[in-house]
Amino acid sequence: MAIGVVEEQEVMAGMYNLRNAENSGTGEETTANAAAATAATAATAAITGPTNTMQKFSGDRGPPTADTWVQKCEMVFGRMQFTKVQKQELATHQLESAALFWWNSWKEGLDLMTLAWLNFKTRFDRKFVLATIRSQLSDEFLKLTQEGRTVIEYVTKFNELSRFAPYLVDTQEKKNEKFIKGLNHYLSKSLIPFDAEPL
Known part of the structure; x- marks a missing residue:
């Protein structure tokens, strides 16, 4: 499903609230946390709807190729108002298998709150686009x-x-x-x- 600008902002705010709640270490289930979880689910639905499809990327030789996957991500980002960091976050949620193993290894020690999409793309290209x-x-x-x-x-x-x-x-x-x-x-x-x- 397509979402409006206001809805996008609410969805992203919900995702950040959920992450902050998880990082607080309290473990308490509050109404705010439940709302944040709902918003995060809505974000996933928004970017996987028929008009905003983000493909999974596994890192193997099957479709989509690395370059095609990046282009598809950017097509979705072009229709939605996300910050550079939010683009990286949404894209990395589409990684699986070998690509996810690579990401989990590489992100250690990084400040993910400031890691922008362009920085991610540069590293991603070096790893998955053949020389x-x-x-x-x-x-x-x-x-x-x-x-x-x-x-x-x-x-x-x-x-x-x-x-x-x-x-x-x-x-x-x-x-x-x-x-x-x-x-x-x-x-x-x-x-x-x-x-x-x-x-």
Whole structure:
């Protein structure tokens, strides 16, 4: 099911309340904790509904591939207002089998309250996207131009591929330059510098 902005905020607040209650160590069942548990269940239903499907990822060679899984997550995030940390939390709840073992091992010692989706994606790519595929995607980004795409399609592709060549976009100036150079000529001459944040 699709949920509205207010409902999303209530759901996420409920998830955080539930986590905080669990971390308090009191073990007391209160009305607030029960409400938080209900909200967390609603969050799961919201992201697994027919219009907001988040796939599980096991880390094996079957579908979905690592890159496809990340793209699917970002499609869902694009329709819902989550913070960077909430995106990471929701995505990691979809891991299972080998991927879940990797996550449980890697997250030890990390501050999960500040671990953003972009940081997670970087580590995830290193682990589950083959080096040869990363190299191909990096080359694709290096050669990326707008060509027959709309500007929105170009922005989407730019964001999708830029994570495989971070050295080309590691400052805002470099990102602006790469983006503008890839635009169709008539647009690049008049475009305001690109400052959109990658998904």
